Amino acid sequence: MTTGTDTAYLQGADAPASAALLERAREVIPGGVNSPVRAFRSVGGTPRFMVRGQGPWMWDADGTRYVDLVCSWGPMILGHADPDVLRAVIEAASSGFSFGTPTEREVLLAEELVRRIGPLDRVRLVSSGTEATMSAIRLARGFTGRSVVVKFAGCYHGHVDALLASAGSGVATFGLPDSPGVPASAAGETIVLPYNDVPAVEAVFAERGQQIAAVITEAAAGNMGVVPPAPGFTDALRRITSAHGALLISDEVMTGFRCSSTGWLGLEGIPAGGAPDLFTFGKVMGGGFPAAAFGGRADVMAMLAPEGPVYQAGTLSGNPVAAAAGLTTLQKCTDEVYARLAAVSDTLTAAVEESFTRHGIPHRIQRAGSMFSVFFREGEVVNYDDARDQHFERFGRFFHAMLRRGVHLPPSSFEAWFLSAAHDDEAVEHTVQAIAESAAEIA
Numbered sequence: 170m171t172t173g174t175d176t177a178y179l180q181g182a183d184a185p186a187s188a189a190l191l192e193r194a195r196e197v198i199p200g201g202v203n204s205p206v207r208a209f210r211s212v213g214g215t216p217r218f219m220v221r222g223q224g225p226w227m228w229d230a231d232g233t234r235y236v237d238l239v240c241s242w243g244p245m246i247l248g249h250a251d252p253d254v255l256r257a258v259i260e261a262a263s264s265g266f267s268f269g270t271p272t273e274r275e276v277l278l279a280e281e282l283v284r285r286i287g288p289l290d291r292v293r294l295v296s297s298g299t300e301a302t303m304s305a306i307r308l309a310r311g312f313t314g315r316s317v318v319v320k321f322a323g324c325y326h327g328h329v330d331a332l333l334a335s336a337g338s339g340v341a342t343f344g345l346p347d348s349p350g351v352p353a354s355a356a357g358e359t360i361v362l363p364y365n366d367v368p369a370v371e372a373v374f375a376e377r378g379q380q381i382a383a384v385i386t387e388a389a390a391g392n393m394g395v396v397p398p399a400p401g402f403t404d405a406l407r408r409i410t411s412a413h414g415a416l417l418i419s420d421e422v423m424t425g426f427r428c429s430s431t432g433w434l435g436l437e438g439i440p441a442g443g444a445p446d447l448f449t450f451g452k453v454m455g456g457g458f459p460a461a462a463f464g465g466r467a468d469v470m471a472m473l474a475p476e477g478p479v480y481q482a483g484t485l486s487g488n489p490v491a492a493a494a495g496l497t498t499l500q501k502c503t504d505e506v507y508a509r510l511a512a513v514s515d516t517l518t519a520a521v522e523e524s525f526t527r528h529g530i531p532h533r534i535q536r537a538g539s540m541f542s543v544f545f546r547e548g549e550v551v552n553y554d555d556a557r558d559q560h561f562e563r564f565g566r567f568f569h570a571m572l573r574r575g576v577h578l579p580p581s582s583f584e585a586w587f588l589s590a591a592h593d594d595e596a597v598e599h600t601v602q603a604i605a606e607s608a609a610e611i612a
């Protein structure tokens with residue numbers, strides 16, 4: 170994919186220990202990875218096997234140090250191995266790993282979520298964002314007695330069958346519009362519309378409003394690059410769903426407790442016409458452990474077993490070690506943390522702006538609070554068609570130029586650059602320098 174003379178890195182010459190691990194991994198794990206985007210397919214080269222992280226840094230199997238701009242795809246908002254989270258995890262684990270009974274830590278974590286997110290009356294804890302959206306969809310269908318779900322192209326809600334139609338993230342990177350194995354019947358109950366397109370939503374509700382259980386949307390899209398909702402879009406979704414007796418599900422798995430202390434809802438405010446009926450959370454709220462949640466209106470949540478008839482369960486749901494990590498992470502997510510994230514975002518976006526402009530590299534930076542991404546194109550990105558119209562080959566070269574300078578970006582131009590409050594001046598200066606040199610290299 171690269172036409173330069175120095176392409177040895179694509180064969181793993183610069184990361185022999187990772188290359189050897191990948192070869193072994195491929196013998197026992199499909200593609201050698203447990204989540205597709207980790208395989209570097211869209212940028213080429215050898216995925217780095219990490220052995221250690223501390224603050225903003227991580228070290229791979231060859232001992233190479235990187236500034237981490239992946240942050241586990243969002244959760245590591247305090248940086249790696251935060252001492253307080255580590256203490257909480259050790260303390261929880263030394264009292265036993267899992268009981269399959271209720272524990273106090275689950276209550277504390279649920280209370281923290283409800284305290285932060287005003288419209289959240291009740292939450293249920295699960296183990297992944299996928300589980301949260303899957304359960305929210307089932308609940309919305311159970312509550313309304315309807316089956317059709319509306320989603321937006323380029324929004325990723327985990328690998329739920331019904332939501333894998335025109336999803337972003339790894340699916341977008343691979344250009345799979347749908348996945349084999351998802352029955353037509355599952356996808357057939359899903360209507361996919363362009364993001365930020367109110368007339369399209371109105372048209373579909375005018376025709377099928379009585380069959381639609383819910384609209385699910387990323388609160389601010391982050392899986393096709395960062396694409397915030399246009400002014401009035403969330404309000405319109407609220408108005409249209411309310412008028413037709415459908416629920417509005419706001420997926421804050423990525424944005425929740427990342428783009429602000431109260432997620433995208435806190436930044437944009439409660440929509441005119443009322444809050445979304447259901448929310449989903451994950452990533453930051455697990456602090457790097459498997460904890461996620463869905464929740465919302467008390468009357469809707471009352472439909473869940475054991476109070477109501479909609480079944481939903483999990484052997485490890487509310488796991489005490491994960492709950493301890495999530496609770497301590499959220500407790501440490503103070504205003505100072507978000508101020509630091511915003512300041513680092515300012516510095517890095519200014520550096521990209523300056524270096525890319527100097528070298529004539531077309532670019533577009535979009536932000537949602539302290540989250541941002543860089544599109545390798547010019548002009549505003551409002552939907553998935555725009556996001557797919559990018560210079561992917563150039564992103565791949567930029568990615569590897571940064572990697573060779575010790576900065577690990579997400580290996581896809583459909584992803585936000587994830588920061589942590591532990592990204593200190595040294596890490597930021599290292600990154601700014603790498604941006605300047607990499608821009609010159611790929612120009």
Ligand SMILES: *Cc1c(COP(=O)(O)O)cnc(C)c1O
Pocket residue numbers: 296297298299300302325326327328387391392420421422423424451452461
């Ligand atoms: C990451 C993500 C999910 C899926 O979460 P997993 O924990 O990976 O299953 C769902 N929705 C959004 C918006 C996400 O960013």
